[in-house]
Amino acid sequence: MEAARSMPTVQSGARVGYGRRIAVKPQRGCEMWSKCMRLVKIRMSIQEFHQLPRHAAYKYEYLDGEAWLSPRPKTYHALLDLHPPEESADAGRVMTRQISADDWDDLAGLFSAAFRDRPPFLGLDDKKRRAAAHAILENARTGGDGPLIEQAAFIARLKHHDGPAGGIVVTLLPASDLSDWRSFHWAEPPPPDAIAHKLGRPHLTWIFVHPFAAGRGVATALLHAATRELLALGYAELASTFLLGNESSMIWHWRNGFRLAASPFSRRKSD
Numbered sequence: 001m002e003a004a005r006s007m008p009t010v011q012s013g014a015r016v017g018y019g020r021r022i023a024v025k026p027q028r029g030c031e032m033w034s035k036c037m038r039l040v041k042i043r044m045s046i047q048e049f050h051q052l053p054r055h056a057a058y059k060y061e062y063l064d065g066e067a068w069l070s071p072r073p074k075t076y077h078a079l080l081d082l083h084p085p086e087e088s089a090d091a092g093r094v095m096t097r098q099i100s101a102d103d104w105d106d107l108a109g110l111f112s113a114a115f116r117d118r119p120p121f122l123g124l125d126d127k128k129r130r131a132a133a134h135a136i137l138e139n140a141r142t143g144g145d146g147p148l149i150e151q152a153a154f155i156a157r158l159k160h161h162d163g164p165a166g167g168i169v170v171t172l173l174p175a176s177d178l179s180d181w182r183s184f185h186w187a188e189p190p191p192p193d194a195i196a197h198k199l200g201r202p203h204l205t206w207i208f209v210h211p212f213a214a215g216r217g218v219a220t221a222l223l224h225a226a227t228r229e230l231l232a233l234g235y236a237e238l239a240s241t242f243l244l245g246n247e248s249s250m251i252w253h254w255r256n257g258f259r260l261a262a263s264p265f266s267r268r269k270s271d
């Protein structure tokens with residue numbers, strides 16, 4: 001995981017609320033999510049800096065009359081023991097099916113809408129966020145996050161909601177210790193039949209729901225659909241990763257039974 005951190009030399013600024021000057025470091029590309037976060041500088045007094053609300057995904061420094069908000073994404077891993085899900089009360093309203101080749105473009109639009117005001121993509125304009133969504137999903141589809149488990153990649157529709165309501169993308173990572181920094185990369189490319197041989201551990205790489213469809217069980221239905229397929233493939237657990245500061249994601253994981261795994265920052269090892 002790479003945290004973007006570099007000192008800008010040139011600033012382009014724009015006036016925002018209260019007549020403050022805010023400068024955001026221009027970003028070249030953001031095909032990796034951690035590179036989508038941007039350094040923000042806001043001119044203010046030191047007293048105002050001390051009163052500034054903090055966001056967990058940023059580091060706050062005060063330099064030469066400016067607040068510097070530098071991206072400091074901290075991710076934590078979670079594990080879910082897979083069991084056959086019970087029939088949910090939302091089953092009649094939420095329809096899920098496996099993602100097909102034609103769905104990826106729609107999914108990128110949906111991804112962009114879902115993350116509009118969520119870290120790490122908040123602050124990107126619509127065009128950049130959509131481009132990032134395309135690049136990130138293309139990376140997942142083509143194996144950049146480990147082989148895509150196609151059987152467990154689902155798209156959802158919600159009654160009375162136009163267009164897709166949500167998507168889940170599950171990829172295969174090594175079944176190594178999650179507190180190890182290297183656990184998210186295959187040391188050697190996995191064999192093409194890795195999934196058939198139940199190698200590795202499935203990882204919930206992306207789950208996203210359109211804001212208009214949120215809170216109605218769409219993400220949970222997608223998780224259940226993926227769970228059934230993963231069990232059928234012979235897998236017993238699903239790993240996931242969440243970003244500190246993305247509360248809806250954290251709470252959703254917790255609500256759905258994920259347990260926090262030891263992190264690379266843990267000084268004691270536990271399971």
Ligand SMILES: CC(C)(COP(=O)(O)OP(=O)(O)OC[C@H]1O[C@@H](n2cnc3c(N)ncnc32)[C@H](O)[C@@H]1OP(=O)(O)O)[C@@H](O)C(=O)NCCC(=O)NCCS
Nearest residue numbers: 114207208209214215216217218219220248249251252255
């Ligand atoms: C996280 C996310 C996928 C949840 O989707 P959803 O369809 O709204 O979730 P569900 O309806 O299945 O589950 C709702 C539960 O999730 C949690 N939750 C969802 N949004 C929440 C929010 N804004 N605040 C607090 N808890 C929230 C709650 O526990 C809620 O349970 P409750 O209804 O009993 O309160 C959705 O908010 C989203 O797309 N977020 C942006 C993308 C993202 O951050 N994805 C996760 C990282 S890949």
